[in-house]
Amino acid sequence: MTASHDQIKFAYWVPNVSGGLVISKIEQRTGWDIDYNRRLAQIAEQNGFDYALSQIRFTAGYGAEFQHEPVAFSHALLAATTKLKVIAALLPGPWNPAVAAKQIATISQLTEGRVAVNIVSGWFRGEFTAIGEPWLDHDERYRRSEEFIRALRGIWTQDNFTFRGDFYRFSDYTLKPKPAHPLPEIFQGGSSRAARDMAARVSDWYFTNGNSVAEIKKQVDDIRAKARANNHSVKIGVNAFAIARDTEAEARAVLDEIIVKADPEAVNAFGHEVKNAGKASPEGQGNWAQSSFEDLVQYNDGFKTNLIGTPEQIAERIVALKEVGVDLVLLGFLHFQEEVEYFGRRVIPLVRALEAKTAVHAEAAE
Numbered sequence: 001m002t003a004s005h006d007q008i009k010f011a012y013w014v015p016n017v018s019g020g021l022v023i024s025k026i027e028q029r030t031g032w033d034i035d036y037n038r039r040l041a042q043i044a045e046q047n048g049f050d051y052a053l054s055q056i057r058f059t060a061g062y063g064a065e066f067q068h069e070p071v072a073f074s075h076a077l078l079a080a081t082t083k084l085k086v087i088a089a090l091l092p093g094p095w096n097p098a099v100a101a102k103q104i105a106t107i108s109q110l111t112e113g114r115v116a117v118n119i120v121s122g123w124f125r126g127e128f129t130a131i132g133e134p135w136l137d138h139d140e141r142y143r144r145s146e147e148f149i150r151a152l153r154g155i156w157t158q159d160n161f162t163f164r165g166d167f168y169r170f171s172d173y174t175l176k177p178k179p180a181h182p183l184p185e186i187f188q189g190g191s192s193r194a195a196r197d198m199a200a201r202v203s204d205w206y207f208t209n210g211n212s213v214a215e216i217k218k219q220v221d222d223i224r225a226k227a228r229a230n231n232h233s234v235k236i237g238v239n240a241f242a243i244a245r246d247t248e249a250e251a252r253a254v255l256d257e258i259i260v261k262a263d264p265e266a267v268n269a270f271g272h273e274v275k276n277a278g279k280a281s282p283e284g285q286g287n288w289a290q291s292s293f294e295d296l297v298q299y300n301d302g303f304k305t306n307l308i309g310t311p312e313q314i315a316e317r318i319v320a321l322k323e324v325g326v327d328l329v330l331l332g333f334l335h336f337q338e339e340v341e342y343f344g345r346r347v348i349p350l351v352r353a354l355e356a357k358t359a360v361h362a363e364a365a366e
């Protein structure tokens with residue numbers, strides 16, 4: 001696997017749910033309201049971030065007591081910015097692809113093509129039960145997501161779209177207007193066998209939980225080999241919880257405090273739900289299947305990526321991820337506005353400098 005010559009992209013988690021990104025009683029100077037988020041989006045685009053990802057949650061089973069709906073919320077962030085791309089989560093089941101395709105096409109028209117979608121397949125059974133949605137087995141959820149993605153793409157690119165799936169049917173359907181160009185990119189979240197195979201067939205982007213460079217490399221190699229066989233190309237985004245401080249000791253102390261102040265009841269409740277969802281995948285390798293208590297304090301295993309230390313250490317680790325084929329780093333922070341600004345000012349320029357050096361070496365070798 002060779003690294004891409006493109007610059008690695010940066011995204012941040014939109015805090016459109018309450019309680020921050022770690023299940024801990026440590027102070028998190030992060031708001032979930034729209035004023036905080038508009039300002040955050042502006043800070044992000046002024047400081048080198050390319051994307052923001054908003055989350056879908058219908059009920060809270062652990063923290064995250066209040067949750068704004070991601071499509072409406074993403075549109076508000078797009079209206080407050082000029083360059084940032086905003087990725088709205090969609091959950092097949094509650095969302096129907098005809099409505100989603102039209103909703104996103106309109107937002108794309110209104111924002112010069114800056115909206116994208118993240119198709120999430122669901123892990124929280126209690127949430128589906130609460131809203132009266134049938135809960136499918138793990139791999140069935142991915143079969144449905146794949147049809148959902150094929151339907152979105154078909155509606156966005158074809159006239160007289162006809163599709164006969166097990167979950168969705170379209171007959172001679174023409175969406176007008178279609179989305180603006182570039183077409184909305186289609187991201188997906190999940191790490192199981194079914195998630196990887198779906199990415200290798202239909203998604204533009206594969207988003208995975210945090211992990212070590214070696215473990216991420218295994219996923220990248222697997223997906224890219226399969227995608228090549230399918231004549232498809234897919235980009236890779238990796239989650240990380242960043243703690244960038246002037247000294248490594250300060251950064252490590254913050255991580256220690258997050259863990260010491262973790263809310264055990266909420267972490268265990270979350271762990272119970274997600275491990276059931278992961279183990280439900282036949283091979284037992286889904287997201288969270290290997291997560292420890294400490295890992296679970298950050299919802300998407302963000303500590304495992306180890307972007308914790310000085311700006312220099314973090315920049316080197318990001319370039320190491322790029323070298324195994326990662327195209328985007330998705331970041332969570334304790335104090336979002338302050339830390340997105342610090343990260344953009346202190347870390348991203350170091351990454352760009354390292355990338356430029358690598359590109360010079362690569363050209364010299366070619």
Ligand SMILES: Cc1cc2nc3c(=O)[nH]c(=O)nc-3n(C[C@H](O)[C@H](O)[C@H](O)COP(=O)(O)O)c2cc1C
Nearest residue numbers: 055056089120121122189190191192207208286287
């Ligand atoms: C970056 C990322 C973002 C996700 N966002 C959401 C979300 O907003 N809402 C949700 O219910 N699940 C979300 N998920 C969960 C996945 O869609 C999926 O259900 C979960 O990772 C379990 O997948 P697996 O068992 O196939 O690995 C996200 C996952 C990742 C990696």
